[in-house]
Amino acid sequence: MLNKNHIVFFRSIVGEEDCKDDAIYLKSYAYDSTRESFEPQCVIFPKNEEQISKILCYCNENFIPVVPRGAGSGMSGGAICANGGVVLAMEKYFNQILEIDEKNLLARVQPAVINKTFQNEVEKVGLFYPPDPASQDFSTLGGNVSENAGGMRAVKYGITKDYVLALRAVLPNGAIIQTGKKTIKDVAGYNLSGLLCGSEGTLAVITEITLKLRVKPKFTQMMLGLFASIDSCMHVVYKILSSGVTPVAMEFLDTLTLKAVQKKMHRVFRDDAKAILIIQVDGEIPEIMDYQIQKIQEIFSQNECLESHIAKNTTEAQEIWAMRRNASQSISIYGKKKLNEDITVPRGNLPSLLKGIEEIGKKYGFKIACFGHAGDGNVHTNVMVENPQDNAELERGYQAVEEIFRLAIKLEGTLSGEHGIGLSKAPFMKLAFSDAEMELFRNLKKAFDPNNILNPKKMGL
């Protein structure tokens, strides 16, 4: 699709140094965290909005696919070139924090700033950026916006879209637009910032993000509860939230995951513990911390909690977090390949979801390890395939995954809570959306991108 002349044009815009088509670059930019791999035909490092505008304009006229890319750490194939064309690699020149505005509790950043770098910088001046996807150490804020990333702290503080006040972006026709303002309230024109959040790079190339900040809470505390059943563990989640206590995070590990984590961390809990709930609370004064912890312990004790622990110091708090952070790695003892998804259901349906998943595991003959964000109904399900080289077994694994999607939708849930659709879940869009809804998505994409050059084939469009 791409020929020498195109490369010559790109080099006239960004210079030879920043337009690469040698094999090593094409390979390096072919993958993301899904381990699917499609090579681009050219990797461009744009220096500014004007260059992006010229490149998009040209690609639009020449029907050349363009895929904007941050860290390439996405979990659904959003940043890979399913259809050849050009990668717009933002990490080289769009990695600056432009402004931290303490007066208005907001910041302006370029899209390739790493999430954790940003968190650290705002915390230096006593501020707080809550969205903390598991990939926070390497994923970019632009990627977070494009996938509408969640994280552990979503229970109390919401997800990426709740922090995006304004964006600058370049449209496929080369126009540079601004969406939203530096204000909490803005009802002039359509809510394009809200629409671009989670649009997976299919509508526009984001070049600047204005993010709302909070003041960093003075106190935080970690605790955990061990439960006799996954059911009572899930029951506790909504009991706590209904009590008026809103923890920062409420993370669970199911029986399989709990066992695996204990093994990995050489830590042994009691045998009758079938599920664990990890909770973080925060607040401005010690009394509100005590109040929340007491309330949670009260609810624990009324719901088959076998025992609970409160972190006595930072080290203990880190140990508790480490159990959750090790979950994903530790379950690899159950199989060489894990088919992991991030379905979400209304919290009240978590017990039915987990029961259903257990049955799907039995039906297809797989261990399915589940853990994740109980506080917002977002469960990371992992179908553990012992012999992925066995095609029949792998195929059965994918069937189990499809059945998990069907179950989530039946329980009024969604295909994805935070990873996005990208390529990986594209075939399942038809389970979740009607023909009319899919047609509307396509029309909406056309309104931004009539020639379908931006990140084609993603989201099942």
Added chain:
Amino acid sequence: MLNKNHIVFFRSIVGEEDCKDDAIYLKSYAYDSTRESFEPQCVIFPKNEEQISKILCYCNENFIPVVPRGAGSGMSGGAICANGGVVLAMEKYFNQILEIDEKNLLARVQPAVINKTFQNEVEKVGLFYPPDPASQDFSTLGGNVSENAGGMRAVKYGITKDYVLALRAVLPNGAIIQTGKKTIKDVAGYNLSGLLCGSEGTLAVITEITLKLRVKPKFTQMMLGLFASIDSCMHVVYKILSSGVTPVAMEFLDTLTLKAVQKKMHRVFRDDAKAILIIQVDGEIPEIMDYQIQKIQEIFSQNECLESHIAKNTTEAQEIWAMRRNASQSISIYGKKKLNEDITVPRGNLPSLLKGIEEIGKKYGFKIACFGHAGDGNVHTNVMVENPQDNAELERGYQAVEEIFRLAIKLEGTLSGEHGIGLSKAPFMKLAFSDAEMELFRNLKKAFDPNNILNPKKMGL
């Protein structure tokens, strides 16, 4: 545009009783709170989604404008028929609360449920729906979603879009769609719920809304501070928010408004009080209430606060609220007609905004009374026209308004914080948006509504 045959068709769908074209109905449905008036040619009361689907389908084929309408209490002309056609009056059959789900902290409602009715119902079971536009006693939740309504409690709890989890809606082609899920996290497909919020009835007819709820806070407290200058009053706003205390509401009255309110309420404050700040805080335990109040008083005392009061009981709390609620009415002593707008700027720019507005008042020879939501930078500006029958004076008034819009935009603000654009602010869209942005809005509207039948002429489209 509409002829007898069309009416015959509508009656075949909804029955004669629910399709009215007599003068009294056309008059009754011609206005909203802007006092602009355009008569529809027919008022239809649809009973269900299927009827709406059939009507939209027919109107789409016949290029008949359709304006969905709740209470008709909008402040920007969103619910009036600028182009003739049909009003879809939702209040008769779409006024039910369908479900209050205590387990998942959410509710499903039909669009014509009154905001305050809904608040009251959820509070009966200990829950809380924060968005509280000034029109809460009569405006509908569907109208609130369509205009993305704000309110007093936005400082701590956000605005309507922060509570919309899912929608059902009918497209101009008759298709019934669902957007979003009963989950906090959902990143499958484009964020259509976010886009429909604030779309002013131009994209789809909303038929059902799933709203997030919170647990009702146990304690609330009202207080007020009198300030020697509007500047110090505004300064205090961001000082409080930067301290880590987030009040539920922070409302201010400027010197003119404060004087008028005192007169109306027969209450006299000290002469040197030039501005008042009304603050509500809430919390789960008495200690956190004390902490917040102390912190606020500390900041008050460091910033030219002349005196402060804390409500000792419910009556006193209501008296404090009444000062704010009476603001809009009481300023009528300054002129027969008020040209009121609801611009919003980043909080840190409030002092510059109010200084600029004072200068605009002097330049054009008007008193401009300002009050409103200091906590989120949303100011209700009122250009007071003494002799509105004097065309030259009125014209000068509109010039002052336009200059206020220009000032707000210069200060990185927006034309509207909560009222929407509708017809009233349509001429000013070009001040706030580039040609490329306006074209994108139009393309986006076309993606939903290619024949431009839904609420035409609104938003400057």
